[in-house]
Amino acid sequence: MNSFLIQIPFFPEQASNFAVEMDLFYxxxxxxxxxxxxxxxxxxxxxxxxxxxxxQGEVPQQIEGHLTLEITWTVVPFVIxxxxxxxxxxxxxxxxxxxxxALEIFVTGKQWMWRAQHPDGQREINELHVxxxxxxxxxxxxxxxxxxxxxxxxxxxxxxxxxxxTTTWFTPTKVGTYxxxxxxxxxxxxxxxxxxVVVLDYPDYQAWLRGVPRDKxxxxxxxxxxxxxxxxxxxxxxxxxxxxxxxxxxxxxVRLADGSTVKADETYLRQSILNPGAKIVGxxxxxxxxxxxxxxxxxxxxxxxxxxxxxxxxxxxxTAPKPAAATPSPVAPVAPVAPAAPAAKPAAKPAxxxxxxxxxxxxxxxx
Ligand code: CUA
Numbered sequence: 001m002n003s004f005l006i007q008i009p010f011f012p013e014q015a016s017n018f019a020v021e022m023d024l025f026y027x028x029x030x031x032x033x034x035x036x037x038x039x040x041x042x043x044x045x046x047x048x049x050x051x052x053x054x055x056q057g058e059v060p061q062q063i064e065g066h067l068t069l070e071i072t073w074t075v076v077p078f079v080i081x082x083x084x085x086x087x088x089x090x091x092x093x094x095x096x097x098x099x100x101x102a103l104e105i106f107v108t109g110k111q112w113m114w115r116a117q118h119p120d121g122q123r124e125i126n127e128l129h130v131x132x133x134x135x136x137x138x139x140x141x142x143x144x145x146x147x148x149x150x151x152x153x154x155x156x157x158x159x160x161x162x163x164x165x166t167t168t169w170f171t172p173t174k175v176g177t178y179x180x181x182x183x184x185x186x187x188x189x190x191x192x193x194x195x196x197v198v199v200l201d202y203p204d205y206q207a208w209l210r211g212v213p214r215d216k217x218x219x220x221x222x223x224x225x226x227x228x229x230x231x232x233x234x235x236x237x238x239x240x241x242x243x244x245x246x247x248x249x250x251x252x253x254v255r256l257a258d259g260s261t262v263k264a265d266e267t268y269l270r271q272s273i274l275n276p277g278a279k280i281v282g283x284x285x286x287x288x289x290x291x292x293x294x295x296x297x298x299x300x301x302x303x304x305x306x307x308x309x310x311x312x313x314x315x316x317x318x319t320a321p322k323p324a325a326a327t328p329s330p331v332a333p334v335a336p337v338a339p340a341a342p343a344a345k346p347a348a349k350p351a352x353x354x355x356x357x358x359x360x361x362x363x364x365x366x367x
Pocket of ligand 1: 186
């Protein structure tokens, strides 16, 4: 596909795998609408003149209908609208079917900024650096109100909703810096909730990864929270603890106490951390405390990354190009009590609490 040929003037650049076809689709709708607007307008004027009343007493000739004409103007619009539906649906499914081999980046929206966590521990605010030609999947949630992650050059726009994960993906096809907007009115500084997405070619991307001060990777940080929040006291390996084992859990089907099953995906894990009573695993009591208010969305995401990291590895799945690991990072990745992450703050409190005291404080829920 040669994006250059159909670059529409005044449109943003075409910088993702979706851009060209999305523009073609738009162009098609525009041309179709234009064609019928002109056709109907011209016909109306022509008939107005042709069949005007020519004398006072003129009585028009009665026309009783025309079957062929009726069928034609029913079938033709039907075929056209079905074509629009099929093309639109195809694009929709492409955009909303997450690839399995993507570079996964976690994004949090917050009044009024965008935060991104890369799989190797790089973090950024109001910027997103992505490699050229690689599928990138964003898993997003909001700390407060609804935002919307909008990159016009990629032709992707996805709502970022508090209390749930939404995802979007794209393959950047052109090196450059592109606008990032919030496309959902979210308060007084909504218009300032902007940033940029930077597409870098492979060597530059490597250099960027190396140049950014690297925190613990989300999985490493998640493991630390897992310990400091005392999750590990109950979720022992081999289902020997009070809670089910989380080893090899991610992506599998979990049988619940009510007999139904649920897939252990990000949404399920998030819910089980924040509202543990919602889905009780079969054979376990409802006595896990909620962690609502004790962990931020970013920390929840880190814990999920940790659980993913101890889950089964789906074939072909990767987290990130591994170069960052090749270059020894300036910070030792597993410094046990590093005060590094600002995110580590709230963890400090429950760290000292034994699971017993925690359950004493909030004796309600579990899964
Ligand atoms: Cu965030 Cu508008």
